[in-house]
Amino acid sequence: MSQSKGTPAPKSQAKPKPQDKAKSKSKSKARPKKPFLIGAAVVAAAAVLGVASYQATSPGGGKSGAAEAGASVEPPEGTFPELEKLARRDGKDALAQGRPDAPVVMIEYADFKCSYCGKFARDTEPALVKKYVDAGTLRIEWRNMPIFGSESEAAARAAWAAGQQGRFWQFHTAAYAAGSKEKGFGADRLRALAGQAGVPDLDRFARDAESDAAKAAVKKDQDEAYGLGASSTPSFVINGRPLAGAQPVDTFSQAIDEAAKYAAARAAAKPAAPGAADPKATGK
Numbered sequence: 146m147s148q149s150k151g152t153p154a155p156k157s158q159a160k161p162k163p164q165d166k167a168k169s170k171s172k173s174k175a176r177p178k179k180p181f182l183i184g185a186a187v188v189a190a191a192a193v194l195g196v197a198s199y200q201a202t203s204p205g206g207g208k209s210g211a212a213e214a215g216a217s218v219e220p221p222e223g224t225f226p227e228l229e230k231l232a233r234r235d236g237k238d239a240l241a242q243g244r245p246d247a248p249v250v251m252i253e254y255a256d257f258k259c260s261y262c263g264k265f266a267r268d269t270e271p272a273l274v275k276k277y278v279d280a281g282t283l284r285i286e287w288r289n290m291p292i293f294g295s296e297s298e299a300a301a302r303a304a305w306a307a308g309q310q311g312r313f314w315q316f317h318t319a320a321y322a323a324g325s326k327e328k329g330f331g332a333d334r335l336r337a338l339a340g341q342a343g344v345p346d347l348d349r350f351a352r353d354a355e356s357d358a359a360k361a362a363v364k365k366d367q368d369e370a371y372g373l374g375a376s377s378t379p380s381f382v383i384n385g386r387p388l389a390g391a392q393p394v395d396t397f398s399q400a401i402d403e404a405a406k407y408a409a410a411r412a413a414a415k416p417a418a419p420g421a422a423d424p425k426a427t428g429k
Contacts, residue, residue, distance in 0.1 A: 151377035151390035152259045154292040218410040221386060221403040229385030231369065233286060239308030242274070243284030248408035249401050251283060254290040254370040255379040257300035257320045257330065262379045265391040266321035272394050273401070282405050287313070288366035290378055299354070300330040301363045306353035307344050315342035384408065 220226070232250035235241070243250075251273075255262040270285075277283035289304065291297030300320060307316035319325065319341045328334055332351075339350045353359055370380065381388040381397075384404035388397070 150261050150264075150392065151379060152256070152261050152292070153377040154290075154375075218407060218414060220384075220407050221400070224384065224386045224404075224407075226385055228373075228382050228387065231382060232284075232384075234284070238286065239311065239313050240287040240289075240305065241284060242314060243278040244281050245284065247278075247281060247284040248412075249277070249283045249384050249404045250286060251384075251397075251401070252286045252288060252382040253379055254288045254366070254375055254381070256290055256292050256297050257304065258291075258293040258297045258326050259378040260326070261391040263321045263323075263326060265379050266317065267323065269391065269394045269397060273397055276398070277401055283401055287317070288370060289363045290367055290370040290375065290380070291363065292378060296330040298363065299332070299335060301366075302354045302359040303330070303335040303339065303350075305359045305362050306350050306356075307339055307342055309353050310344050310346060310350065312339070312342045312344045316344070318342070 229250075231252055233241070234245045234250065236245045253265075255265075273283065274285070278285060287304075289301035291301045304313055304316050304320065307313050316338060319338045320330075325338075335354065336347055336351060339347055344350050373380075373382075377389060379391060383397075383400045384407070386400060386404065388400060
């Protein structure tokens with residue numbers, strides 16, 4: 146199994162559930178920590194799944210998810226049907242790229258101050274976009290998961306604000322350029338990155354980045370990630386299959402290929418809609 150290459154969330158940012166301090170030590174001894182948990186607040190039917198671990202994320206490893214009712218094929222190992230429902234498939238989502246109806250959706254939870262996130266953005270994502278997004282096979286949905294304090298939060302809001310003017314991915318590229326995060330993400334720096342990304346109205350950008358809407362959008366993504374128990378960045382979910390860290394491109398390719406194959410098989414096994422014309426009966 147390949148090791149996860151991700152940046153763990155600082156303990157102060159991990160938002161653990163409140164619990165009795167006197168019991169915490171005994172519980173930690175009894176139950177080892179798992180880096181990917183299904184949170185009931187995010188996944189409605191979490192009780193059906195129990196616990197999904199990032200230890201089961203590399204292709205060929207981990208638990209096998211149960212096939213959906215009526216399907217004649219099994220999903221790839223490590224797939225959890227309830228996680229697949231996290232894909233928003235919103236055609237107006239400015240923080241996504243690829244067809245809303247693409248057979249595979251990869252959700253990415255990331256932080257602009259995360260070195261491994263930058264590595265993925267520079268070394269792996271462009272190849273996935275060229276091979277899968279451009280071909281209509283893959284949709285990538287970004288989720289802000291700021292874990293390094295105020296500058297992470299500011300960069301996440303700024304990215305959202307750039308998206309309001311259709312320049313999220315250009316901002317994403319500028320923010321993740323080699324050496325970019327070392328310059329920090331103060332207000333002036335974020336404005337400069339927005340200009341570099343081609344955001345047309347920088348004054349609106351500044352207002353949007355500080356708006357309640359920006360804060361709510363970032364919190365929604367962040368709560369989703371924490372609700373899943375994601376404890377490091379970058380973290381991914383590919384058609385319900387968790388994958389942790391900046392893995393090699395071949396690892397992502399294998400996961401996407403397997404997800405696409407299963408999606409095609411599942412579509413082929415789906416019963417025809419009632420009232421659909423029978424080609425044999427019509428002679429066509």
